[in-house]
Amino acid sequence: MRPRTAPTPRVATVAVALLGLLLSFLSLGTPAHAAPTGFRIDNGRLLEASGNDFVMRGVNHAHTWFPDRISSLSHIKAKGANTVRVVLSSGDRWTRNDTADVANVVAQCKQNKLICVLEVHDTTGYGEQSGAATLSRAADYWISVQSALTGQEDYVIVNIGNEPYGNTNYAGWTADTKAAIQKLRTAGFDHTIMVDAPNWGQDWAFTMRDNAASVFAADPDANTIFSIHMYGVFDTAAEITDYLNRFVRAKLPIVVGEFGHDHSDGNPDEDTILAVAQQLRLGYLGWSWSGNGGGVEYLDMVTNFDPDQLTSWGQRLFNGANGIAATAKEAAIYSSGGGDTTPPTAPGTPTASGVTSSSATLTWAAATDATGVTGYDVVRIGGGAETVVTSTTRTTAALTGLSPATSYTFAVYARDAAGNRSPRSATVTFTTSSGGSTAACGVGYRVTSSWPGGFQGEITLRNTGTSAINGWTLRWTFPDSQRITNLWGGTATQSGSEVSVAAAPYTATVPAAGSVTLGFTASRATANPSPTAFTLNGAACSVS
Known part of the structure; x- marks a missing residue:
């Protein structure tokens, strides 16, 4: 869907392509594909890993603009849909949907027994x-949230980008689409990949149609499906029938990824779209559940996200001839082997021990699951992304290859036998040590008084060298979520559990064999363990 933009220019019906072009289009065979790990393409059809033919019957839901409407997924399921296409944002134009949010969307789709088509709208x-x-x-966005998608190939289709070209320079679609598919495959994505057409999704110049075979062949997994968006360009039965049949005859997979009953660029023939899709056993996903603006509010299927207020468009799509209620069949994965859609509980908060300049050990309390936890994924968090660094069947993990004097943040997910993933722990x-010898400094840490929910502490910084320290920054990590509320003797900043204190003017110089003292107050939980490591200007100090 093209939100809040000027109407797409109307394009006249294009004459039938030259016979030679069509023959060459048909002659390209389907390359051999990798062993299926979930959905796959075979002979132009979308199949589940079990081999069951799957025909999408569903709608689009604008999650990125309405994140508080996640309950819409259960309402969409209740209307009979077997698939939902979920709008996400990479952060380039709208608020980014982070890894935790993507994981939650997938979990909600699975709990409602919906196949989840995830798309970047930016x-x-x-x-x-x-x-x-x-x-x-x-x-790049998909790679940044990959940890939320790994293992979900039975349930998730990755739609790389919505309507990835307008009506300018759209010839670049072919090369860019091939490159994006290959980037995801190189990164380890085994999912079925969906690609949208250019020309605001409507492919009036037939760029996708005439290059689909070469794009499909460029996927080393032969697991790409094409998506056409049908609005004003598709206002006659002949246009709709010709376009979809060309893909079917070429044994190339296609779905109608968006369509409506009306649009600012013309009046699409929704009855033919539904009828031909049913005749050819092709998937379709109507736009959209609710929340449209910018003059296309008539595309809402329900009013104000209320499932009991179907609009005329919603009534047509869900309950009309060839509509969702009459033709949708639930994915077989939900009734055979993948019926367990309940995720494990979150693992306990990990603790770090044995921290050196290049390694550390994480330990956490086990998650629970009715059918048993099969493993854990340890993820590093940074730059708005999560990266799986190791997977284990135990509740401890050794981290290696870390950089000296670097702050790291980690969390843990649990998985069960059905591939369900827990909430994040x-x-x-923690901060790794500098990797060199111990600096000429010593640190004494003590709690001077405490009260429910808080305490007062004192840090003595000693210069054990033979020359003065002129200017310093002291860093440490609190082991149990303590948080400084006031500090004297320096200026403190705190990010999570990591604390950094810059010297005050009157404590900046520490003479040889001398010391300075810092005092602070902080909040605490029930336990109040002391920090075990301090660095001064990036070098480790001895602790006493």
Whole structure:
């Protein structure tokens, strides 16, 4: 869907392509694909890993603009849908949906027995729409949230980017789409990948249609499905039938990823779209559940996200001829082997021990699950992304290859036998040592008084060297979420559990064999363990 933009220019019906082009289009065979780990393409059809044919029947939901409406997924399921296409943002144009949010969307889809098509909307109208992101940027976003998608290949289809070109320079779609697919495959994505057409998704110049075979062949897994958006360009039965049949005859997979009953660029023939999709056993996803603005509010299927207030468009799509209620079949994964959709509980908060300049050990309390926890994923958090660094069947993990004097934040997820992933554990943050010899400094730490929920502490910084220290920054990590509320003798900043204190003018110089003292107050939980490591200007100090 093209939100809040000027109408797409109307395009006349294009004559039938040359016979030679069609023959070459048909002659390209389907390359051999990798062993299926979830959905796959076979002979132009979308199959589940079990081999069951799957035909999408569902709607689009604008999650990124309405994150508080996640309950809409259960309402969409209740209307009979088997699939939902979920709008996400890479952060280039709208608020980024982070890894935890993506994982929650997937979990909600699974709990409601919906197949989840996830799409990045920031690419909409690239080349013509100001601020639109490239397909390469969208691929980078998917890689940044990959930990939420790994293991979900039975339930999730990755739609790289919505309507990734407007009506300017759209010939670049072919090369850019191939490159984005290959970037995801190189990163380890085994999911079925969906790609949208250019020309605001409507492919009036037939760029996708005439290059689909070469794009499909460029996927080393042969697991790409094409998505056409049908609005005003598709206002006659002949246009709809011709376009979809070309893909079917070429044994190339296609779905109608968006369509409506009306639009600012013309009046699409929704009855034919539904009828031909049913005749050819092709998937369709109507736009959209609710929340449309900018003059296309008529595309809402329900009013104000209320499932009991179907609009005329919603009534047509869900309950009309060839509609969702009459034709949708639930994915077989939900009734055979993948019926367990309840995730494990979150693991306990990890603790770090044995921290050196290049390694550390994390330990956490086990998660629980009715059918048993099969493993844990340890993720590093940073730069708005999560990266899986190791997987284990135990509740401890050795981290290696860390950089000296660097702050790290980690968390843990649990998985069960059905591939369900738990909520993320709380995070742990620690700083590796500098990797050199111990600095000419010593630190004494003590609690001078305490009260429920708080305490007062004292830190003595000693210069054990033979020359003065002129200017310093002292860093440490609290082991149990303590948080400084006031400090004297320096200026404190705190991020999570990591504390950094810069010297005050009157404590900046520490003479040889001398010392300075810092005092502070802080909040605490029930326990109040002391920090075990301090660094001065990036070098480790002895602790007493």
